[in-house]
Amino acid sequence: MPFPLPKIIEILDCLPSAQGLMEQLIAARLAHTKRDLIAALATLPAADVDQFQKTYDSLDVEHQARVLFSTELGETLVAIEGHGRQHADEKLLKRIIDISAREHAIYEFQNGRISTYLRTTDAKEVYSPLGDRVLSRESKVWKMRPQYLIDDTIAVDFDSPIASRYEPDSGTLSAHQLEHTEYEKQLVLEKLTTTLTNIDKASPILGLLMRNFVRRIIVRKSIDSSQIFKNLDRAPLGSEHRPHQPSSFRALNIHHPQKTIVSCMESAFHESVHNVLAYWETVNGYFAPADREVRPVSPWTGNTIPNHSLAHAVFVWYALHRLFERCVLKEAELEECDVGEIRRRLATFASGFLIQRPLTQCFTHSGEVNGELQHAILSMQESIRSFYGKALKVA
Amino acid sequence: MSDKYVAVYSDSTDPLIRVLEDIGVLALHVDELLAHITKAEWPILISTSYTPAIIQLFDRKTVFNRVFSFNNTEFGHRLEEWGYPYAWGHVALRSLYLHAKSLIHDTGERGVSKCMLPLNTQWWAMSDRGGFAVPKFLYAFGTTEPDLTGFADPIRKSIWSIHEWGGEASLSGPEGVWHPFYVERPAGTPVMCSFLGSDVRLAFPRGSIGVPIEKFVELARIARNIFCSEIGEILTFVEGNGTIRFYAFSPTMSSFVDQPDFEERLSSFMRTEIEGVALDSWSPQADEKSCNLALA
Numbered sequence: 001m002p003f004p005l006p007k008i009i010e011i012l013d014c015l016p017s018a019q020g021l022m023e024q025l026i027a028a029r030l031a032h033t034k035r036d037l038i039a040a041l042a043t044l045p046a047a048d049v050d051q052f053q054k055t056y057d058s059l060d061v062e063h064q065a066r067v068l069f070s071t072e073l074g075e076t077l078v079a080i081e082g083h084g085r086q087h088a089d090e091k092l093l094k095r096i097i098d099i100s101a102r103e104h105a106i107y108e109f110q111n112g113r114i115s116t117y118l119r120t121t122d123a124k125e126v127y128s129p130l131g132d133r134v135l136s137r138e139s140k141v142w143k144m145r146p147q148y149l150i151d152d153t154i155a156v157d158f159d160s161p162i163a164s165r166y167e168p169d170s171g172t173l174s175a176h177q178l179e180h181t182e183y184e185k186q187l188v189l190e191k192l193t194t195t196l197t198n199i200d201k202a203s204p205i206l207g208l209l210m211r212n213f214v215r216r217i218i219v220r221k222s223i224d225s226s227q228i229f230k231n232l233d234r235a236p237l238g239s240e241h242r243p244h245q246p247s248s249f250r251a252l253n254i255h256h257p258q259k260t261i262v263s264c265m266e267s268a269f270h271e272s273v274h275n276v277l278a279y280w281e282t283v284n285g286y287f288a289p290a291d292r293e294v295r296p297v298s299p300w301t302g303n304t305i306p307n308h309s310l311a312h313a314v315f316v317w318y319a320l321h322r323l324f325e326r327c328v329l330k331e332a333e334l335e336e337c338d339v340g341e342i343r344r345r346l347a348t349f350a351s352g353f354l355i356q357r358p359l360t361q362c363f364t365h366s367g368e369v370n371g372e373l374q375h376a377i378l379s380m381q382e383s384i385r386s387f388y389g390k391a392l393k394v395a
Numbered sequence: 396m397s398d399k400y401v402a403v404y405s406d407s408t409d410p411l412i413r414v415l416e417d418i419g420v421l422a423l424h425v426d427e428l429l430a431h432i433t434k435a436e437w438p439i440l441i442s443t444s445y446t447p448a449i450i451q452l453f454d455r456k457t458v459f460n461r462v463f464s465f466n467n468t469e470f471g472h473r474l475e476e477w478g479y480p481y482a483w484g485h486v487a488l489r490s491l492y493l494h495a496k497s498l499i500h501d502t503g504e505r506g507v508s509k510c511m512l513p514l515n516t517q518w519w520a521m522s523d524r525g526g527f528a529v530p531k532f533l534y535a536f537g538t539t540e541p542d543l544t545g546f547a548d549p550i551r552k553s554i555w556s557i558h559e560w561g562g563e564a565s566l567s568g569p570e571g572v573w574h575p576f577y578v579e580r581p582a583g584t585p586v587m588c589s590f591l592g593s594d595v596r597l598a599f600p601r602g603s604i605g606v607p608i609e610k611f612v613e614l615a616r617i618a619r620n621i622f623c624s625e626i627g628e629i630l631t632f633v634e635g636n637g638t639i640r641f642y643a644f645s646p647t648m649s650s651f652v653d654q655p656d657f658e659e660r661l662s663s664f665m666r667t668e669i670e671g672v673a674l675d676s677w678s679p680q681a682d683e684k685s686c687n688l689a690l691a
Contacts, residue, residue, distance in 0.1 A: 168538050169537025169538065174538060292534065292535075292536045293532075293534050294534070297505070297506025297507060297513065297516075299503070300480075302504060302506060304513065304554065340478075343436075343437040344477075344479070347437070347478065348480050352482070354482060356501065356503055388438060388440070
C-alpha cells in the first residue's frame, strides 16, 4: 500500500490517523525486510539456508519479528545490498545465520533448553540481535544477564560489541570509550525513563512513536562527570542516527550532569524521527542524494550536511517543535524539566523555518527537489511560519 | 541619497558604510535598533516596537542590508542572553525591512543567505547553474584524511575562507578536525571583478592583462542572481590558456572601495532604478533562479 510522504506529517501532527499510519509503515518495512532476507538467503548454499531455517522456523512469530526488526539484521542486509547481493562478502551472509541462531539460543534458554549454538560456541556472551537480552557464561554455566531496558521495550546498550565499535566518521562512536560505573548506568537508565515518561505525558502518540521505531539506544561515555563545560556547545553531549543501523540511535554522555532531561527528550525524539524517516526510505527510496562534496548549510545549526540530511532535518525540527509545543501545554506535569529551556529550544526549532526563502532553495543538487518532498517541506515551513505569524509582523 | 536609501550594518569596519555615509546615506548600526526589540513570552519570542520615526527612515527605501553577522555586537549578545539563535535577529530586522522597497543583499546567517555561501557551494552554483569553470576541490566527511592523488598542488582551506588564497590555512576548532577541505592552488593571473548592478569594473592585483570584458559582464550578471546581491566582488584567475576560473564571491567590496572613483561609481549606481532583492521572496512561487533581481 503506498505511503505518501505527507502521511509522515500526519503522524507528527498527532492526527487521529497517526497510530494506524505508524502500523502501516512498520508493516511495510517488515515486508521489505523479509524480501531482502529471502533474496540474501537465495545466494547461500542450500546447506547454509537449511541451517538458517532450522533456527528461524523454530521461533514463534514474535521472535521472528524480533529478528526482522533487529539493528543487527538491518545493518547486515544494508551491507549486503551495498556490495551487491551476488558479490556479497561470505562473512556477511554467514552473519545472517548467526543472528538467527543467537535469537534461537536465547529463546530456547528462556524455555529451559540449551541449544546446539550454546553448546558449541566459544563466545562468553551471546547477544540477542535486538540488543535487549544477553546470555553470559560463567564457569561453563550460561545465565541470562540482566539488561538495561526502558519500559521493558527499549534496550540501553552500554557495552555490546556494537556499542563498543570505533567508527572514525561517527560523531559518537569515534569518541574514546570509557566504562560506565554501575551508578552511572542506573543514572542513564533513570534519565532515559524520565525522558520517555515526559514524552508520553506531552503526547501519548509521540511516545508510541519512540517505542515503535527505536529498540536500542547505544550510549557511549567519553568524559567523566567531573569535567564541566562553560560553553555547552563544546560539550560532547550529542546523539546520532545512522541509516545502516535501523531501529536504534547513539548518544554521548547521558550520565553527565550537564545533559539535562530536556536535552535527553530532544535527543531521543530527534533520533526517533530519523528512524521513522529511515523506515519510510527503506520502503520508498531515499529523499535526496547523499553526496558529500557539496553540502547545504543547515539553517538550524550552521553545519554543512548532505542534501539527504537536510531533508531529514526539516522533518526532525518540525517534529521537535510539535512535541515541545505539547510539552508547554503539559509543563506542570513533566518531571525534572526546566520550562525556560523548553521555550528556548522552541526558538531554535522554529528558527530554520523563519528564513527569508523557501527551505527548498537551500538544497544543493542539480535538478529539482523531488515534487512530493518539496510539497512536504513547504507545508511544514508554512505551518511553522503561520504559528509565529505575529513575530513576523511589526508590533 | 537618504530619501531613497538607508543602510543597516553590524561590522564597524565595513568599508562600504564609510563611503555610503560620505555620500549622504544614513547608516544605522544594528545595536541602534536594539531599543526597539524586546524578548517576549513564547510563542511571540521577539516583540518589535519600531517607532514611526524609525519606520519613516525605511519607508519605501532601498536598504543596504550589511548585517552579515551578529558576532561582536550588542544585538548578538542580547540574542545569546535570551537563548535565541541569531536567525531570530534577522526575523526582527525583516519586520522593519517590510516597510522598505527592496534590499541590496539576501538576508540570513552565513551559509543560509545566498550572498554568504561557502566556497564549495559557490562553485557548485556557478558551474552547475552558470556553466563557469571553477577550482578542483575535495570536501571530505568526518576525520579521515582524503585521497589527494589527482591534485597537482592542493591547499587546505576553510570553506568560509573567501579572501585567503596564499597557502595552507591554519585551522582551529572543529574545522581543524572534521571534514577536511582541499582546493587546487590557483594558477594564472588574479582578476578581480566588481559589479554595482550592471556596472562592471575589473582590478588586477598582480598586474594587468588583456581579458574579454564581455565574459566578466556575463559572470557578474550570473553572480548577481545566484548570490542575490545587487553589488559584489568576484575573484577569478585567468589561466595560461585563457580560461577564466571563478574562485569566490563576496559582498564586502573591500577590494574596490578604496579606488579613487568608487564613490562616484556608487553614487551613479544609486541614481539608477534599482530592482533589489524582494522582501517577500519567501513565497513558494518565488523563482530561485531569477532571485527576483532584474536581469540586465
